Amino acid sequence: MEELVIRDADVVDGSGDDAYRADVVVDGGRIVGIVKEAAAAGCQRPKARRELDAEGLVLSPGFIDMHAHSDLALLRDPDHSAKAAQGVTLEVLGQDGLSYAPVDDRTLGEVRRAIVGWNGSGDDVDFDWRSVGEYLDRLDGGIAVNAAYLIPQGTVRALVVGWEDREPTPRELDRMRQVVAEGMEQGAVGMSSGLTYTPGMYARRAELTELCRVVAEYGGYYCPHHRSYGAGALQAYEEVVALTREAGCALHLAHATMNFGVNKGRAPELLALLDEALDAGADISLDTYPYTPGCTTLVALLPSWASEGGPEETLRRLADEETAERIRHHLEVTGSDGCHGVPVEWETIEISGVGDPALGAHVGRTVLESARARGEPLV
Structure with missing residues (x-):
């Protein structure tokens, strides 16, 4: 006798066809039988050591x-x-x-x-x-x-x-x-x-x-x-x-x-x-996603030349006033390759998480809002 029968489920099988009512038999971790309601009429329904009543529920592949x-x-x-x-x-x-x-x-x-x-x-x-x-x-x-x-x-x-x-x-x-x-x-x-x-x-x-x-x-x-x-x-x-x-x-x-x-x-x-x-x-x-925003790290927006050599070199460039201004120009005026070639819109970039707990107050704010809160308005 098989291990499990899922009884009276509304099956959506991924083929694109309409849902149908069926008993689904599982054994050894695999589906070994699907008996549609019409096929089961007048005949013996499948049995198993364990039964799961799926009346009113949808069953689909993972x-x-x-x-x-x-x-x-x-x-x-x-x-x-x-x-x-x-x-x-x-x-x-x-x-x-x-x-x-x-x-x-x-x-x-x-x-x-x-x-x-x-x-x-x-x-x-x-x-x-x-x-x-x-x-x-x-x-x-x-x-x-x-x-x-x-x-x-x-x-x-x-x-x-x-x-x-x-x-x-x-x-x-x-x-x-x-x-x-x-x-x-x-x-x-x-x-x-x-x-x-x-x-x-x-x-x-x-x-x-x-x-x-x-x-x-x-x-x-x-x-x-x-x-x-x-x-x-x-x-x-x-x-x-x-x-x-x-x-x-x-x-x-x-x-x-x-x-x-x-x-x-x-x-x-x-x-x-x-x-x-x-x-x-x-x-x-x-594949795609059903929403308009994306999600990534802030450093990903930088121009690629600013990230060459790894994180330490990136931090060094950001700490240099002249280089930081050049980076800012790429971000806000010309559009960096890290920002897909378009100027960044700080009012749309929302901070969803931080590594430093001291920065936790900025979570949920846009970069523009956080800059203003720090007295550093962006242009």
């Missing part, structure tokens, strides 16, 4: 979160009820080109500092891994949901090249290809990029193409947060479509939007670009 930043959250809270309670059964980690494997001791410290705003400091996590395989082994220790991992291209670049804005040497490019191949062999499903985040954004198209060739060899896919969602957004989409087609690699566009004001009404152009590529045989999918 949801896949294609863009999760739960890389450390899963280790802190293996029950992961925040997602599991919403029906999420698979999370795709390693997003936006920055995560915690593959690393060495130096790179791990740099990455932890760079994305502390995404995942916290990690002081409560034992970072006893360095490779992709070792990280996945930690997840296999017992988490409530499934997890898939994307090799973070920015982390790979930090490991091999560092945080400098330059092209890799041939030897460095070979090493990055090797690192990506090792990660795929150890269980990764593809590679991500954050092409408005350093150091991943320092990679030129040819470099990305070469890494995508490796991903394609292992049947993986490329998931870029591309170079701009603002000015030049369509050109940024065109770049990743073209390079993945050249590499023969499947493409999944991360949080694909046209939500900056400069792109108002241009979504049909993006859809036409993708439809044309699909008609030509490209393998493309995308």
Whole structure:
């Protein structure tokens, strides 16, 4: 006798068809039978050792979160009820080109500092891994949901090249290809990029193409947060479509939007670009979110040249009055590449969290409001 029958559920099976009433039989963690109400009429209904009455409830397959930043959250809270309670059964980690494997001791410290705003400091996590395989082994220790991992291209670049804005040497490019191949062999499903985040954004198209060739060899896919969602957004989409087609690699566009004001009404152009590529045989999918704002760290808005060399160099530049004024001009007048090529609107940037408890009063305020409260009005 099977393990479980879920009785009289309204089944939404993900096919796009209408919901239907059914008994669903589960055994060994797998669905082994679906008996629709019409098929059950006049015949014996399925039985199991345990029955769950789902009268009036909807039953569906688990949801896949294609863009999760739960890389450390899963280790802190293996029950992961925040997602599991919403029906999420698979999370795709390693997003936006920055995560915690593959690393060495130096790179791990740099990455932890760079994305502390995404995942916290990690002081409560034992970072006893360095490779992709070792990280996945930690997840296999017992988490409530499934997890898939994307090799973070920015982390790979930090490991091999560092945080400098330059092209890799041939030897460095070979090493990055090797690192990506090792990660795929150890269980990764593809590679991500954050092409408005350093150091991943320092990679030129040819470099990305070469890494995508490796991903394609292992049947993986490329998931870029591309170079701009603002000015030049369509050109940024065109770049990743073209390079993945050249590499023969499947493409999944991360949080694909046209939500900056400069792109108002241009979504049909993006859809036409993708439809044309699909008609030509490209393998493309995308995810998006149902709200207009985004969420990232404040440092991500800086021009890329201001972040070259890592956090210490960034702080040094911000402390220099002349350089800080140059940074401000890029942010507020010309539009920095970190802010997608458009001038930052401080009245729309809301502070959602801080690392220093002394700054807690600013949470929930916009940057403009916080500056005025400090007697430092922005222009």
